[in-house]
Amino acid sequence: MDFFTSGFPILTVLIFLPLVGAIITAILPDDMAESSALAFTVLTALLSLFVIFGFDPTRADFQFVERYNWIDAISRQGESLFKVEYLLGLDGISLWLIPLTTLLMVLSVWFSSDSVTERKKEYYAFMLLLETGMLGVFVALDLFLFFIFWEIVLIPMYFLIGIWGGSNRIYATMKFVLYTMAGSALMLAAIMGLGMVNLVSPSGTGQIAFAFDKLLPVMQGLPQLAPTLATLPANAAMWFFLAFALAFAIKVPLFPFHTWLPDAHVQAPTAGSVILAGILLKMGTYGYLRFALPFFPEPARDFAPLFALLAIIGILYGAWVAYAQKDIKSLVAYSSVSHLGFVMLGIFALNAQGLSGGILQMINHGISTGALFLLVGMIYERRHTRDIDAFGGLWKIMPIYAAFFLITMLASVGLPGLNGFVGEFLALLGAFAANPWWALFGTLGVVLAATYMLRLFNKMFFGPVDRDENRGLLDLTRKEVALLVPLVILMVLIGFAPNLFLDPMQPSVNALVEIVNGNAPSIGMLP
Amino acid sequence: MIDLIWLIPLLPLLGVVINTFFGRFLSGKASAWLATLLVGIAAALTLVTIFQVRGLGEEFGGETVTLYRWMTAGDFSVTLSFLVDQLSLLMTMVITGVGFLIHMYSIGYMAHDPGIRRYFIYLNLFVFAMLMLVLGDNYLLMFLGWEGVGLCSYLLISFWFSDTVNADAGKKAFIVNRIGDFAVLLGIFLTWTTFGSLAYADIFGSIEAVSAGVLGLITFLFFVGCTGKSAQIPLYVWLPDAMAGPTPVSALIHAATMVTAGVYLLVRSAPMLDEAILISNFLTRDLVAWIGVLTALFAATIALTQTDIKRVLAYSTVSQLGYMFLGVGTGAYIAAIFHLFTHAFFKALLFLGSGSVMHGMEHGHHAISHGQPAEADDHATDEHGHADSFDVQDMRNMGGLWQKMPATAWTFLIGGLALAGFPLTSGFFSKDEILTLTQHGGYNLLYVIGIVTAFMTAFYTFRQFFMVFWGKPRTEAAAHAHESPSVMTVPLMILAAFALLAGLIFGLPLEDGVFHHWLEPLLYGLGHHEGEGYHLPIMASLAISSIVAIAGIALAYLRYGRRPAETVGEATAKGGLLHALSYNKWYVDEIYHALIVRPYELLAAFSARFFDRFVIDGAVNGVAKLLSVGGGGLGRLQSGFVRSYALGIVSGLFIIGFVMFLTIPNELRNYFSQLGTPAILTFVVGLGLLALILWTTLRPRKTVEAAADPITHTS
């Protein structure tokens, strides 16, 4: 294990292994695309295990740090003015997102081998490119680098929905990309702004630089600093925060920026939906945790009620809109809006319980919604419809499928003993400690979750088998069971032993709480 | 054994795991016996532990067995640990003991059901969750069990899921319970922010430091949860529908154990409940008592006219739970738990008895319609008679079963006597103790309502008894019914023994028996306070209870027993408005549907079909449309014609010139104004020229566009 903790650039390898895989997959003949892609995702997943085991759970700072100069430009007296670094690192906040990403990638690539029949080579190359982008987002610590990975993710997703999607895929994918781009444009402006602040601020390094550790102290002092600088408006910190927050809010998606999500989900191929819900949305919430909160603690505190309000509206609104859906996928998509509301509520509780709950709920949502989309994909492969009313009494015909669906549904509605409960409970507990009213309305979402999920489950699996098309449906194959089993194991494991997952994130979460509450930064110091 | 207490919930969980993963290697019967055996072992272990704790004497103040840290975040921490004390052991005994008997009964009852393995998996899972509920040493673990039993309840109610009615009943139970759980969750949050811990020991140790109002709010929230789980007003509506499940499930979950979880929760929270004040001098306990007694009365009025054998029992359960809450509310904690204890026996007995009756009726029905005793493999259609219109649960179709099913009838009679509070049966002691303590606590009005309810209870119980067993069979099915197998009747007899004797064995001498000694160390100094005013002597109170019970039974005999209805039509009661209200359950379901369910569905539909699509998405697409229209307009400027670009340049020049003219510094302005009118004249001429240019260039648009078309261009 020492080998992996000392000197070996494990994060770089982790990020770029899928890219290498993408290139190789693109070169190899079409019929080898699946196996090549599967091999590379499995390899990446195995590598991510080393990250978990090599991670020191007692430390709050970044680990596995890699730091190189990347772009040095606009030299002035031998000093470069514009400095972008290749800076990677991992802490308790991003730790679990890595294995989540690699696991879901393996599952969705494996699942795709049955469902994708056209243009396989491109498909798998895009999947692998997507993995590179997502992993990069979660470990990049230079804002510029972060932005590049953030945008890289869009490209393969655009094609995955646009080429292998459903009937209305062009509209959905355009909407997805344009919506996200609108947010990223603001974020890019803000990133440039932060670089400039670092240049002009007396506490900065006198460069247009984007590294996390360089910006953190400068941004912490921004509310005091900004009024003294003629070039910045006095409330610059607030504007920067809002620019980041909007970009991330679109990605989350926070109400009322959520309408791209159901369209994208319904049109995306199954694997696309799994990745989209399981990982892509987490990029938004992760952005808050990594940049928006520690950089701008004051505006974050000031705006917490607004974001909590939007999160609560999202929880309730997502739930009751889900209740009225006719398409299984769009029901699950709206349930994501609701679940991500819990994450946001936890995050903006700005205390250890809320943040831990929010982070864990990100993982939980990835697992349970990922599993839900896989399940929907499996029934879609058999029946080629996702209309809820087209099903009924499936338990009798597909009991194994029903059992998996039941467990996943229960995890999704937050039944104690499964993963969803732990995340939701901690997030709501944190929200209650921050403001009881938030928790009061947030907790209502738990009731509403039961209404839409049980409606779905009852309609699909209970009642008489009233359609002949459903009579001959085959139960899950061994492969499909194998796809779902790891997720179900994780659901139970997180439900009964959440501390396995909560403990390693505690130091980082506590440090973040310190920062957000205005105490001196104790993380972000990098070698 | 105390240190190994975790074995007890582990055993049923083991059953779940084995039957889930390796069940296909076992026959259905083997699965069933395995599940039953494991619960039996758990019951035996519990008994061992109880004797061990008894051996430790009255100083035993409970012991915590910690397995591991469950959930930690910041300064929040909860362990997965079990609390072994008198209350949790008592509940464990009831759960595993009654659970074992009902498992055994189910082997016979479900013998021919194709879903028997699934049934026993659920049943074991239920026992596991229920044990977590009562053994957990903190509120969060309690909540794990609390929701877990709700899940099992959902799964078991909709066990015969092919019938949409069952599935809907299950869904209703789960969602209504979730509403209560919502309040419990909030209560847990408030508990943690108040006490900084969720463990019972930590909380009850620092009650003094907390204001009565906060305690009032916490206990109020818990109580709202109890109204869901324990079927009190206003959330009781799911329980009568829950009878859609298999009858042993009704006995175990919806009579003996799960529905009493609310009582357990409140008694467990007794140290908090004792100090809790809701508003000014209205205690949380007062609310509990009022809700309890009103639920008892309300449910009894409905039970008076029901014709479905299980529904009568369902409403009587709601009513008896009301008594328990009356006990909790008046501080008679031990009496409430005692009633819980006796009720578990006699109500399980009654449900199993009714199951036996239905079983017999089914066989009778099959015997006449198919000419042979049928396999009971299709409960889904038969228990509700949806396959054909015959309803085996309708008491109007029965009558005269005494001769056909003597064992069932005798045990049912004993259960009925206990429920009615006939002197010296178990129900008599526990119910009377609650009522006496209510009166002694100074709650005279509550006492009177309780007595009235007791009268009604005796009446409807024996109305049911006479309608089912007395007289002559009213249908062919009843005439051909026969006794159930012994695997079903033996549990009935064991339960009957307890229902008959539990009061005498555990309840005597009054308020000083084995039962009370057992719980005394835990609840010492908590609860009951002697109220103001006149106290009925205990013997007088006993006499009143006895008279009321006997009077109720007597009235039922006069009305239904002396001259039983001979035909189905005759048994169908005709009544006025009150009868209709009672028969239709005061239309509460309809009211809830109109006030809550329907508006929610409308809101959902409105949000999904209109608001989300046209307002929110409309705004987004509106922006996109705006940009695309604007882009189209701007794109037209990029025509490719040099002269139009030149026009752009010139127009821009003029605009810039104009702006500069307005904003030039003063010296320059003075200089220009020195130039005087001609300069302004120039400017005006310039504007005129601009207008001319615009007009001339925009005019030949058609030819421009024609020229832009490459096809016409090349021709």
Added chain:
Amino acid sequence: MEALTTITTTHYLILSAILFSLGVLGVLMRRSAIIAFLSIELMLNAVNLSFVALARDLVSLDGQVVVFFVMTVAAAEVAVGLALIVAFYRSLGTTDIDEAHELYG
């Protein structure tokens, strides 16, 4: 009407403006590349005129210096511009500038 009897700087400026406007109109309204080109020259000279007039009015040589610059540049421009027009004519067989719209966006 006194303004008309003596020639002042204003008159030069007005003349310059008129010449410039004619040049603009020429560029905008005529399709022949040659005419447009001539019109541009006209505009340049209009500017030159105002430079000279203002230089005299402000008693400063700066304006006159600029005029020389402009004339030099204009000479160079004529060389390049005419060459372009010739090349244009060779490739399209016309000097109609509306025919040159290949860069249509």
